[in-house]
Every structure is written in structure tokens, then in C-alpha cells.
Amino acid sequence: MKVLHVVGARPNFMKVAPVLNALRTQKHVTQTLVHTGQHYDANMSDVFFEQLGIPAPDVNLAVGSGSHARQTAEIMMRLEPVVLDGKPDIVLVYGDVNSTVAAALVCAKLGVRVGHVEAGLRSFDRTMPEEINRLVTDRLADVLFTPSEDGDINLQREGIPAEKVFRVGNVMIDSLVKLLPVAQRQIRNELPERYALVTLHRPANVDDSAALKSILQSLLDVSRDLVVVFPTHPRTRQRIAEFGLELKLKTDQLRLLDPLPYVDFLGLQSRARVVITDSGGIQEETTYLGVPCLTLRENTERPITVSLGTNVLVGRDPKKLRAELALVLAGKQKKGTIPPLWDGHAGERIAHVLAG
Numbered sequence: 001m002k003v004l005h006v007v008g009a010r011p012n013f014m015k016v017a018p019v020l021n022a023l024r025t026q027k028h029v030t031q032t033l034v035h036t037g038q039h040y041d042a043n044m045s046d047v048f049f050e051q052l053g054i055p056a057p058d059v060n061l062a063v064g065s066g067s068h069a070r071q072t073a074e075i076m077m078r079l080e081p082v083v084l085d086g087k088p089d090i091v092l093v094y095g096d097v098n099s100t101v102a103a104a105l106v107c108a109k110l111g112v113r114v115g116h117v118e119a120g121l122r123s124f125d126r127t128m129p130e131e132i133n134r135l136v137t138d139r140l141a142d143v144l145f146t147p148s149e150d151g152d153i154n155l156q157r158e159g160i161p162a163e164k165v166f167r168v169g170n171v172m173i174d175s176l177v178k179l180l181p182v183a184q185r186q187i188r189n190e191l192p193e194r195y196a197l198v199t200l201h202r203p204a205n206v207d208d209s210a211a212l213k214s215i216l217q218s219l220l221d222v223s224r225d226l227v228v229v230f231p232t233h234p235r236t237r238q239r240i241a242e243f244g245l246e247l248k249l250k251t252d253q254l255r256l257l258d259p260l261p262y263v264d265f266l267g268l269q270s271r272a273r274v275v276i277t278d279s280g281g282i283q284e285e286t287t288y289l290g291v292p293c294l295t296l297r298e299n300t301e302r303p304i305t306v307s308l309g310t311n312v313l314v315g316r317d318p319k320k321l322r323a324e325l326a327l328v329l330a331g332k333q334k335k336g337t338i339p340p341l342w343d344g345h346a347g348e349r350i351a352h353v354l355a356g
């Protein structure tokens with residue numbers, strides 16, 4: 001059986017690694033890895049391949065940045081001949097980025113089977129580009145691998161036949177489980193024992209100058225209580241420069257870093273007093289680690305991190321952020337549990353469904 005994986009952006013890499021590994025043990029499976037090049041900076045891509053032990057891609061489409069339409073269209077145009085050439089039995093796509101939906105569209109039109117890893121998640125907010133990507137990809141997929149029960153329920157509500165859906169657990173947590181021991185051995189001496197870890201890149205938070213200013217002001221407020229470590233996504237770094245906000249941010253208590261490699265970031269997360277983020281995956285990782293997570297969004301496509309985990313949605317209300325942070329600092333944070341099947345074996349379950 002020929003399996004072709006398509007990945008493109010940072011959060012895809014920790015999801016493909018365990019599936020690649022698990023399928024490697026199946027003798028009759030051959031695998032091809034395509035990188036669309038949606039993320040291309042060494043610290044957004046190459047370093048993840050190295051740390052996660054992902055082989056160099058067989059094909060790099062090198063599409064780079066662009067508007068959503070342009071990026072999606074470029075991926076489609078460049079991927080189509082690769083799929084026609086390779087004649088895979090199934091193409092696996094991951095998560096909810098532009099590379100995911102572009103590959104699903106190409107394959108659906110060529111009549112090639114599509115498997116969607118991390119299917120069924122819904123924020124019910126169509127202003128998020130990722131929500132459009134999730135809806136379209138799930139509609140087109142032939143096999144849908146969900147991380148949690150809410151995914152199955154959403155797909156059922158949308159009329160996706162149950163026989164296409166397999167609840168396998170969370171592949172991102174597979175990578176975490178594997179590399180956490182390594183991450184915990186990394187000590188960053190320059191950091192105090194108590195710090196907040198921040199990530200920020202959602203268009204709704206960073207592309208609007210008033211919204212970004214207000215969040216940065218809140219972070220400056222937070223940094224009066226504890227050091228804030230803020231590895232900055234390239235998009236956010238660009239906006240901070242564009243809006244002329246750099247000078248304000250240069251303090252010892254608020255530390256802007258370049259994006260960090262996976263293992264380094266995981267180590268920082270595991271020791272953080274609190275994580276403040278608008279990322280999807282980090283809501284899940286903090287839930288697994290039992291670290292309090294304050295999410296700067298009004299909604300989440302990962303509600304299980306709120307119902308079972310340590311995640312609290314604080315939206316963009318600085319008062320709510322301050323109130324929740326005060327609870328954390330007083331040791332009164334929300335306690336969570338690890339959702340079922342977030343156990344390090346999701347990749348194996350996917351391999352079993354595909355090859356079994």
C-alpha cells in the first residue's frame with residue numbers, strides 16, 4: 001500500500017511524526033512525504049524535522065507565503081502532478097492549515113482517497129481560516145481520525161457516515177510523550193523558577209493594531225508579577241514592527257525570543273507557572289502536562305481542554321486575564337485530567353486502521 005503524507009506548517013510536523021513511525025513497522029506499506037513549504041524558515045520547519053526524527057521530505061513544493069487563495073492555489077497546482085505521478089492508495093492530511101485543505105481538494109478531484117488526521121474539531125467560528133479548512137477537509141475525507149468524542153459528535157451532526165470515522169486519540173500527544181523526558185532534561189539557567197510562557201499568532205489577535213496593542217499591554221501588566229517568556233511567531237514579529245510597538249516591549253521582565261525548537265518549547269511549557277496562548281495545539285499540550293492555560297480566544301475547537309483539562313478561555317478581556325492569572329498565582333488554578341486516548345499510541349491506532 002502506498003501512503004503519501006502532506007504537511008506544510010509547524011503544527012503538522014508533530015502530528016505526522018508518530019504516524020510515519022507507526023506505519024514504518026508495516027512491511028507492505030511504502031511512504032512518501034511531501035512538504036508544501038507553507039512554513040519555510042529553519043526555525044519554523046527544519047529544526048522540527050530534526051528533533052522529531054522525520055526523514056527529509058521526498059518532495060518540497062516550496063510554495064512560501066501569500067494570501068490564503070494564492071497559497072492554497074499554489075499548493076494545489078504543485079501537488080497535483082506529484083499525486084498523479086506517485087499514484088498513492090491514500091493521502092494523509094493533518095490538522096487544519098491551508099496545506100491540509102489544498103491537498104484534500106486535489107485528491108478528492110483526482111479520485112484519490114483522503115485520510116484526515118485530527119478530524120471533527122469545530123470552533124463554530126467561520127471567521128477563523130482554520131475552521132473553513134476543517135469543514136472542507138472533513139467533508140472531502142474518506143477516512144476521518146478523531147482525537148476525542150466531541151469530534152465524532154460534530155461529524156455525526158454534519159451527516160458524515162459513522163463507518164468513515166475512527167476515534168484514535170491525539171497524535172500530537174504521541175510526540176509529546178516521546179520527547180518529554182528529553183525536554184525535561186533541558187535546563188535554561190537564565191530563567192527564573194516562576195515564569196509565564198506566551199505565544200500569539202492568530203490573525204484576529206495580531207493583525208489588528210488595537211487588538212495587538214491591548215494584548216501586549218496586558219502582557220506588560222502580567223510581567224509586573226512574573227517574568228514573561230514570549231517566543232514570537234514571524235507573523236506577530238512583523239506586526240509588532242509594522243505597528244511600531246517594539247520599543248515599548250523591551251523590558252527585562254518581558255522577553256521576546258525567536259520561535260523555539262519543539263523540544264526547547266516543550267521543556268519551557270512543562271515548567272511554566274502558566275501558559276498564555278492563542279494556539280490550538282498548546283491548549284492540548286498544557287492539558288496533558290497539567291499546566292494552567294489561559295487562552296486568548298473567545299472560542300476553541302478543542303472544548304475537551306476546557307471540560308476536562310486545564311484550559312480557561314479568557315477571550316480578549318484584560319480583566320478576565322488578570323482575574324484568572326491571580327487565581328493561578330494564588331495556587332487556586334483549575335485542576336484537570338488527561339482526556340481518554342491521549343496516551344502516546346494514537347499513531348499506532350491509525351496504522352492499525354490503515355494497514356490492519
Ligand code: UD1
Binds near residue numbers: 009097098099233
Ligand atoms: C499557520 C496556520 C495556523 C497554525 C500556524 C502555526 C493556516 C491558515 N494557518 O498560520 O493554523 O496555527 O500556521 O504557526 O494555515 N512566515 C515566516 N516564515 C515561515 C512561515 C511564515 O516568516 O516559515 C510569515 C510569513 O510572513 C507569512 C506569515 O508568517 O505570511 C503567516 O504564515 P502562514 O503560514 O500563512 O500562516 P500562520 O500565521 O503561520
